[in-house]
Amino acid sequence: xxxxxxxxxxxxxxxxxxxxxxxxxxxxxxxxxxxxxxxxxxxxxxxxxxxxxxxxxxxxxxxxxxxxxxxxxxxxxxxxxxxxxxxxxxxxxxxxxxxxxxxxxxxxxxxxxxxxxxxxxxxxxxxxxxxxxxxxxxxxxxxxxxxxxxxxxxxxxxxxxxxxxxxxxxxxxxxxxxxxxxxxxxxxxxxxxxxxxxxxxxxxxxxxxxxxxxxxxxxxxxxxxxxxxxxxxxxxxxxxxxxxxxxxxxxxxxxxxxxxxxxxxxxxxxxxxxxxxxxxxxxxxxxxxxxxxxxxxxxxxxxxxxxxxxxxxxxxxxxxxxxxxxxxxxxxxxxxxxxxxxxxxxxxxxxxxxxxxxxxxxxxxxxxxxxxxxxxxxxxxxxxxxxxxxxxxxxxxxxxxxxxxxxxxxxxxxxxxx
Amino acid sequence: xxxxxxxxxxxxxxxxxxxxxxxxxxxxxxxxxxxxxxxxxxxxxxxxxxxxxxxxxxxxxx
Ligand SMILES: Cc1cc2nc3c(=O)[nH]c(=O)nc-3n(C[C@H](O)[C@H](O)[C@H](O)COP(=O)(O)OP(=O)(O)OC[C@H]3O[C@@H](n4cnc5c(N)ncnc54)[C@H](O)[C@@H]3O)c2cc1C
Ligand code: SF4
Numbered sequence: 387x388x389x390x391x392x393x394x395x396x397x398x399x400x401x402x403x404x405x406x407x408x409x410x411x412x413x414x415x416x417x418x419x420x421x422x423x424x425x426x427x428x429x430x431x432x433x434x435x436x437x438x439x440x441x442x443x444x445x446x447x448x449x450x451x452x453x454x455x456x457x458x459x460x461x462x463x464x465x466x467x468x469x470x471x472x473x474x475x476x477x478x479x480x481x482x483x484x485x486x487x488x489x490x491x492x493x494x495x496x497x498x499x500x501x502x503x504x505x506x507x508x509x510x511x512x513x514x515x516x517x518x519x520x521x522x523x524x525x526x527x528x529x530x531x532x533x534x535x536x537x538x539x540x541x542x543x544x545x546x547x548x549x550x551x552x553x554x555x556x557x558x559x560x561x562x563x564x565x566x567x568x569x570x571x572x573x574x575x576x577x578x579x580x581x582x583x584x585x586x587x588x589x590x591x592x593x594x595x596x597x598x599x600x601x602x603x604x605x606x607x608x609x610x611x612x613x614x615x616x617x618x619x620x621x622x623x624x625x626x627x628x629x630x631x632x633x634x635x636x637x638x639x640x641x642x643x644x645x646x647x648x649x650x651x652x653x654x655x656x657x658x659x660x661x662x663x664x665x666x667x668x669x670x671x672x673x674x675x676x677x678x679x680x681x682x683x684x685x686x687x688x689x690x691x692x693x694x695x696x697x698x699x700x701x702x703x704x705x706x707x708x709x710x711x712x713x714x715x716x717x718x719x720x721x722x723x724x725x726x727x728x729x730x731x732x733x734x735x736x737x738x739x740x741x742x743x744x745x746x747x748x749x750x751x752x753x754x755x756x757x758x759x760x761x762x763x764x765x766x767x768x769x770x771x772x773x774x775x776x777x778x779x780x781x782x783x784x785x786x787x788x789x790x791x792x793x794x795x796x797x798x799x800x801x802x803x804x
Numbered sequence: 805x806x807x808x809x810x811x812x813x814x815x816x817x818x819x820x821x822x823x824x825x826x827x828x829x830x831x832x833x834x835x836x837x838x839x840x841x842x843x844x845x846x847x848x849x850x851x852x853x854x855x856x857x858x859x860x861x862x863x864x865x866x
Pocket of ligand 1: 402426428437439471528675677693695729730731732
């Protein structure tokens with residue numbers, strides 16, 4: 387029997403957020419004519435997450451404005467929402483599903499066969515394991531999270547403690563100040579906010595700007611316990627101080643949603659490891675996209691890393707779809723290795739952080755490229771004397787200046803080429 | 805094809821300018837300017853621009 391490549395068969399996409407949507411679109415763009423089923427645990431069609439810690443929290447963006455527009459090319463995609471993937475056998479090619487809703491779970495154990503699989507299950511917030519009450523402690527990853535937190539931030543005279551000075555923590559702190567919270571304190575064991583990704587000079591400047599706009603900081607110390615009976619009333623720090631708190635936001639990093647892949651002989655130590663074509667476990671019929679994918683980037687040092695930036699679901703989906711479709715339709719040559727230029731932004735108060743490239747690889751050699759540190763500034767990050775990343779801090783002028791260096795980053799030879 | 809950018813949403817990220825420089829650009833004041841009826845041949849570029857806009861402010865109408 388002649389099998390018409392790409393016309394029959396099913397690709398299952400696990401995870402129905404931005405990565406899952408972009409994967410479905412790109413599978414069609416790569417010529418896949420078979421069926422596509424996207425399975426997602428949340429009850430919603432894919433929506434945009436960045437506004438959750440900014441406009442949604444501030445009450446400036448209703449849910450309808452977050453949903454991604456669905457292109458005609460994905461009109462025949464089957465969406466299995468409110469459904470969790472609980473297991474998979476990558477050799478026998480099936481996933482196991484379970485319905486989830488407010489009442490609990492049902493239909494556990496349904497098997498769905500696939501020819502190709504896209505892993506797009508993303509991350510969930512890491513939680514603090516400290517003694518004390520859990521009521522009043524929040525994270526921000528989903529729409530439900532953001533809506534729940536917003537209600538609490540609107541309580542008059544509210545005192546907020548944000549644990550974790552990463553970009554989500556910094557954004558939430560800025561939004562809380564703008565909403566009129568009585569006190570907003572950010573706690574982090576590191577001496578500066580966003581120190582690891584930005585390096586000392588930029589992080590110090592970020593701290594100054596936040597303080598100037600009313601955010602307090604308790605740095606160089608971690609949380610040891612929460613106080614209160616039913617509900618949180620305070621946060622106990624490692625240095626012995628107790629911060630009163632009506633609301634706590636935990637933004638202490640994230641954990642990959644990969645439990646469902648257990649038992650398949652994969653490296654799941656930090657997300658799901660892929661090769662330079664985004665294939666998982668060396669299998670040609672399984673690819674990973676988005677936050678969960680730990681991929682090597684030959685533009686830099688080829689060390690596999692996860693990149694939790696908004697641009698990555700789109701970039702990885704485009705590449706992974708071509709990898710998968712070319713295998714399933716029996717083409718031998720896959721696409722050239724994946725080598726994206728990461729871009730990232732974060733809006734905090736009235737300023738924006740805009741980054742291109744991989745500043746994290748060049749925090750040991752940071753130079754001012756444009757402007758001055760206390761105003762609109764562009765910082766260059768170097769490794770072995772080469773520009774590997776730029777970060778702009780400030781208003782529109784800074785972001786505009788950073789754009790000029792983006793082209794320079796694209797021209798740089800690969801770090802591995804030395 | 806017809807392109808509409810919701811200028812109330814647009815925050816000058818410029819991602820569309822990287823993706824489709826023939827259609828999107830910044831004017832001298834640093835504000836986004838764009839061709840509202842680009843040639844059909846630019847569809848792939850424009851779709852890419854709509855995908856990468858962080859504010860999802862770009863709509864392709866027909
Ligand atoms: C609050 C917030 C603000 C952000 N702001 C910015 C920003 O300003 N700039 C920037 O560059 N990036 C930002 N990001 C990062 C960006 O949003 C992420 O990189 C992006 O959402 C990743 O998309 P994804 O599809 O890979 O993963 P996710 O969005 O995490 O999606 C994974 C989906 O899979 C589902 N899922 C998980 N496990 C299962 C399972 N077993 N079965 C079925 N479904 C499952 C989840 O419910 C989820 O819907 C922000 C992220 C957050 C949370
Ligand atoms: S990418 Fe979106 S927000 Fe940025 S300039 Fe273009 S339309 Fe505006």
